[in-house]
Amino acid sequence: MKLNSENAEKSVSIIYKRHKCLRMIQNLRIILFCTVLWLPSIAKGANILILHPIYSGSHDLVLRTIGEALISRGHNITQIRFPQRNSRKTTAADLNTRVNVITLPIIDEDNTCSRYINDDGEFDIHSLGSVIWNKLDAPFKLPTDIYCSTHIHCKMILQDKRLYKALQASKFDLAIVDLIANECGLALARALGLPVVSFWGFGYQGGEVMYTSTWNPASIVPAFMTGMDRNMNFLQRSVNLLFYFTHAVLEYWQASISDIYIKESYPELGSSAQLIHGIDLALVNLNFFVDYPRLSAPNTKYVGPMHLKEAQLLPPKFQNFVDGAEHGVILFSLGFTGFLPHDIPRQTMDGFLEAFSRIKQRVIMKFDPKVLSYIPKNVMVVDWFPQIDLLGHNNTLLFISHCGMNGVSEAIYHRVPILGMPIFADQADNAIKLKDRGIGLVLDRHNIEADDVIYKIDQLINNPKYKTQVDRFADMWRDERFTPIEEATYWIELLHKYGNLDHLRINDGNLNLIQYLCLDVVIFWSALCLFLIYVTFTTCRRYWLRSLAELPLDPDFVNNNKKKQ
Structure with a gap:
């Protein structure tokens, strides 16, 4: 027992020292963050902040590509990201970019997310390789413990007041938010009072998109991860609707976790659903050559893929x-x-x-x-x-x-x-x-x-x-008029210039599904019409019966009936 106790104490000590080290690294990076960003904040052009979720994959590169294009036009770009095991480059020099890259180590103080966050403070899902290969082709097969990363991400960026003060002191003008699993990043941008451009790197459906004005009817748009084309028969549309409900449940779960921390740190911002619906401009990193058309709001722009370029000479x-x-x-x-x-x-x-x-x-x-x-x-x-x-x-x-x-x-x-x-x-x-x-x-x-x-x-x-x-x-x-990166740059600069693009937004945020589809109107007027028809019929019937009762009886008709009896 004594040996076990000593081992436990050593383990706790190692974990504590590791977290303390990661915390010190984060503190140093925030100090450097304040120092580096103060100078560009007074430069000409917009001061733009890019915010990623805890795992960003290839989005990290694409948004840096946007950043490079904006820097070429005189803007200052800062990217806040988190380390990934499959890409251990953490600085602008490592990544060969002019973007101010701030890589914050992931701190799992309670060690509740060790399956996804390694001892070096990196997001690491390689232990799930066989699971990904064999199972992760449907939303209901996703491992539910992955939501531990949402807790950690929200704690890190919403509860760290030093980070907030550093960002506030940098006087950013606009934020680009990598939206998937990033409700808390969106909340941080709004807490700083910034106009928000969201970035989406998939087909524009499922997840956080369910809280936007974009409508993806299950009858014409295959749901995320169904693997179906748009020519769906009755059975496929039934399966598609089931997938839509599954995505709605998963997004509600994700948003509910984020809402815990948003309500705690910035209650005045409202819920995740309200924040997502209020995004000023949505950039979708796709083109309709590789996606199906859908019912999108005018403030949703298909501008991708933004990393495309012409081929260069090979090594x-x-x-x-x-x-x-x-x-x-x-x-x-x-x-x-x-x-x-x-x-x-x-x-x-x-x-x-x-x-x-x-x-x-x-x-x-x-x-x-x-x-x-x-x-x-x-x-x-x-x-x-x-x-x-x-x-x-x-x-x-x-x-x-x-x-x-x-x-x-x-x-x-x-x-x-x-x-x-x-x-x-x-x-x-x-x-x-x-x-x-x-x-x-x-x-x-x-x-x-x-x-x-x-x-x-x-x-x-x-x-x-x-x-x-x-x-x-x-x-x-x-043959398109603009390249994807030119289109994206135009809309970002337009938002920066005018502060909002409210004339492009659909005013549906205060409507529930029944109101949105006017079902309440249809039900009310249908019920009223049925009621009027019923009243009219009943009244006419009573009047007719009363008229029959008041008619005088024919004597010959009465005598004939008596003879028959």
């Missing part, structure tokens, strides 16, 4: 490999988010490798060669490649992808058909849209057979309809 290693591909090149990438190569079943990768060994094209795989059983002669395996530059090369014929939105958009923009193998989150939605648009085909990750992979590769490369369609979309994309 020599890739240039030589691609230039020497007589029959073209296929790119293979499953992204960076959520899982590691060793989480993918061996039989899945063996299916791909067998298929690649039997085709005449060269293949560049972004993968870990150590977990592959063998590497065919026509395959190059690397841990990173310049994706946009490779997609833009004339010899690139096909992109095999997990169907993350950024990669899908890059491929379409650079005229490359896609063979999708969706894994989790919005990837199944993206994949089915590619198939529906005629620019891609889809593989089942749980059933990868070499013959099926070869057949679909052959279809996408040799059937001209796919290349024709992707070329058509790429040409239409380039």
Whole structure:
């Protein structure tokens, strides 16, 4: 017992020292934050704050791209983010950016979120790799303990008054809020009195979008993570409606947690739902080439993907490999988010490798060669490649992808058909849209057979309809009046100049669903009409019966009845 007690005390001491160290780092960064930001706050142009949730994934890069564009136009940009295990770059120098990057270590003082936050104060979901691969393709399969990160995030940014004072002293003019799972970041921006631009990197439905003015009827818009296209039969629409209800419950759960801390720190701001509905401008990092149209408010702007750019010259290693591909090149990438190569079943990768060994094209795989059983002669395996530059090369014929939105958009923009193998989150939605648009085909990750992979590769490369369609979309994309980043910059600067864009907002925030659909009006007037019809009928009936009763009886009729009796 004594030994156990000593071990426990040592463990508690280690945990305490770790949190104390992380707290000291955070304090130093806040002090540096105050010092660095005071100077730019007096410079010409807007002073803009970017706020991320505790896990931001690729949004971190996209919003820094916006920041770089705004800096080029004379604005000052500060990005507050949190460290991720899969990207340990924490400073502007590390990230090669002119944006003022403040990376705050995540402090889990009660150690209640150790499944997602490691000892270095980083958000780390790699322990869930096998779960992500096998299960996370539906909203009701999400692990419920993930909401511990919402508690920690809200505590960090709403209860830390030093952070608030540092931000207040920096005199920001506007905030860009990465909205997903970031109600507390939105509350912080409003507490600072800033106009808010929200950023959304998926199809504009589900999650926090449910509290905006955008309406996604289950009859015409497939719900997030359904993997269905928009041509739904009765059964599919029934399933779609079930998914909508599931998302509503999950968002209510997320918002309710955030509301605890918002009410405690800034009760005057109202609820998460009110804050989300009151956002001044929503930027959706998509284009309708890769998403379905929906009923959106005028202050919602599709401006993406904002990270798109033209291809540059390849590094020599890739240039030589691609230039020497007589029959073209296929790119293979499953992204960076959520899982590691060793989480993918061996039989899945063996299916791909067998298929690649039997085709005449060269293949560049972004993968870990150590977990592959063998590497065919026509395959190059690397841990990173310049994706946009490779997609833009004339010899690139096909992109095999997990169907993350950024990669899908890059491929379409650079005229490359896609063979999708969706894994989790919005990837199944993206994949089915590619198939529906005629620019891609889809593989089942749980059933990868070499013959099926070869057949679909052959279809996408040799059937001209796919290349024709992707070329058509790429040409239409380039014919748009503004680039995505120019469009985003225009709207951000417009909001900064005028302070609000209320003329673009729908005035529906005070209406419940019954009022929004005018069901109360329909019910009232229908009931009133039925009542009037009933009263009219009853009155006429009584009058008619009374008239009959007052009529004199015919004597012959009475005598005849008596004779019959």
